Amino acid sequence: MESQLRAHIEKTISLTDQEFDHVLSLFELNHFKKKEVLFEAGQKVEHSYYIVSGLLKLVFTDKDVNEHIVSFAMEDWWESDFQAFFMETKASMSLTCLEDTSVYCITLDNYWKLCDSVPKLERFLLKKSNMGFIGAQQRILSLLTTNAKERYEQLINQNPELLQSVSKTQLASYLGVSRETLSRIFD
Amino acid sequence: MESQLRAHIEKTISLTDQEFDHVLSLFELNHFKKKEVLFEAGQKVEHSYYIVSGLLKLVFTDKDVNEHIVSFAMEDWWESDFQAFFMETKASMSLTCLEDTSVYCITLDNYWKLCDSVPKLERFLLKKSNMGFIGAQQRILSLLTTNAKERYEQLINQNPELLQSVSKTQLASYLGVSRETLSRIFD
DNA sequence: TACAAATCGTGACAAATGTCACAGGACATT
DNA sequence: AATGTCCTGTGACATTTGTCACGATTTGTA
Secondary structure, X not given: OHHHHHHHHHOOOOOOHHHHHHHHHOOEEEEEXXXXXXXXXXXXXXXXXXXXXXXXXXXXXXXXXXXXXEEEEEOOOEEOOHHHHHHOOEOOOEEEEOXXXXXXXXXXXXXXXXXXXXXXXXXXXXXXXXXXXXXXXXXXXXHHHOOHHHHHHHHXXXXXXXXXXOOHHHHHHHHOXXXXXHHOOOO | OHHHHHHHHHOOOOOXXXXXXXXXXXXXXXXXXXXXXXXXXOOEOOEEEEEEEOEEEEEEEOOOOOEEEEEEEEOXXXXXXXXXXXXXXXXXXXXXXXXXXEEEEEEHHHHHHHHHHOHHHHHHHHHHHHHHHHHHHHHHHHHHHOOHHHHHHHHHHHOOOHHHHOOHHHHHHHHOOOHHHHHOOXX
């Protein structure tokens, strides 16, 4: 577990043993079962999560109680309701396990403590954040420029494992189409 | 000009005069006329831009030569093709002035030099990047959950000035609908 | 095993959106 | 003033997508 987090960080920057021990002390390791909820819309969001293993969905529920999957959070990813986490407001989304999942949690206080005490980690987080922004913009582009079928094919090419672990209904919700439309893509 | 950049940064962190002088030395001030192009798809992206005044569009052109506006870049914003800028690859988008525009440019080398030499600026950039990600995710949510009419109303409420300076055709391109559909919204 | 819930495909129809064509008006240039 | 370009609205029609309903299958669980 620890070595996985360390390897993840060291893909971007390098750390001494002492530095990593300190980093680790600011995180808490937690385990959740499938269908467990890490936070729900309306609650305070106490943590940002690094996913050691498992799979989660970040979901926004609209006024008609339709679920929209903003993101599938996979191994080696970071996830939270970042708006609520950073701005210390109530969550507008919920985060739920689709599989048994292990995560390293960090509080906002510890997030900034981490930046203050290990400047290299701040560099790491900056690069992660930049990449996160780029990924989100790619998703915007995909929604602007392609139809449901092309988006489905993009998603499955990039994350074939989702076919095993996520229902078609939920894939449709991520792609922004109804489950019926997704079903009719296979012709 | 300088005081505007300084005020922008000092909304998030505070700087001494010496620190700001150093920061400023890593930027270059440039002016562009309406319709001028800062970079085009296929080119190397030399800079990230802080917009002092003016308005630009970040555009992706698909295989059928349709323009998709990824972002309107406004005063007090940062803009670039961040994927190409950070990964030093060819641009997939172009950045074009919709009005006469003044920007502070920074190269990638100077971006990291800035982080190295003024840690507070790295904190600033991290917070900016986090906010950029949050904004992009909001846009994804808007595309997933609302129809063209609602997206139009959201956009105009948040940026009423766009109505003055941007054609309906370009608003449609940002919203992800045809200009005809946008035209028929006003009934 | 047996029951309940979730999942999936599909038909029928409605609603939203795209595409094409045309015309008038605003605006800049010559 | 004449010209061309861009922008805008609109009608007609095609395509895509959503919604509702139904039944079959799979899955989870008592």
